[in-house]
Amino acid sequence: MTMQVRLFASFRQDVGAGRVEVTLEDSPRVRDLLAALRAQYPALGPGLASAMVAVNLEYVGPDYRLHEDDEVAIIPPVSGGGGA
């Protein structure tokens, strides 16, 4: 199956797109998605290991099972809040 994945910040900039398509075996888990992204988008680089994954606006773990219509985003280390 094919999933749309949203990218932000360093990942968006490294890949040159805020949204990519990734091809996966059926009923994948988050860990499978990360492996596929690593293979299909080498530009994401080693930073992917320290990223989190959000599905339908919630953080999920590596065993979480994905569905085709899920909204998936790769969340690099966050840094909001200003200089404080």
Added chain:
Amino acid sequence: VSFKIVDGPIDVAALNAEVLTDYDGAICTFQGVARRYSRGREVVHLEYEAYPEMAERKLEEIGEELRVKFGVERVAIHHRTGVLEIGEASVAIAVASPHRKEAFAACQYAIDRLKQVVPIWKKEVWSNGEQWIGWEGTPPAEAPAAAGDRR
């Protein structure tokens, strides 16, 4: 009361007015500000990017945490995105409560939590380069393993 990602300057007076009621004797307002000097480098400007739908939801969750932990009900958090010049506020948090103690505590908790869980990213732009800044050392307390796998 309102939890928003905004792309222009934050109106702190409006934020304060939004949370204040006749029950309140204190408003604690925090602003995070773009700093010129960071990690030994001179910053020209900052750029903030958000995952807006998720960021607003996470800000609302922080508001709910403040209600449970500190008993404060009147909270507003606005975070800005886009290019910020030095001295401009990237975030403002306003907490109103009958007494100052809860307002101070809630405000501090809110900014600490925001930096852990809200999907917003900062890029420092220097005269000779740029870098996205990430969490230093500690990933969010709300770790993937704890939050995931419920469906």
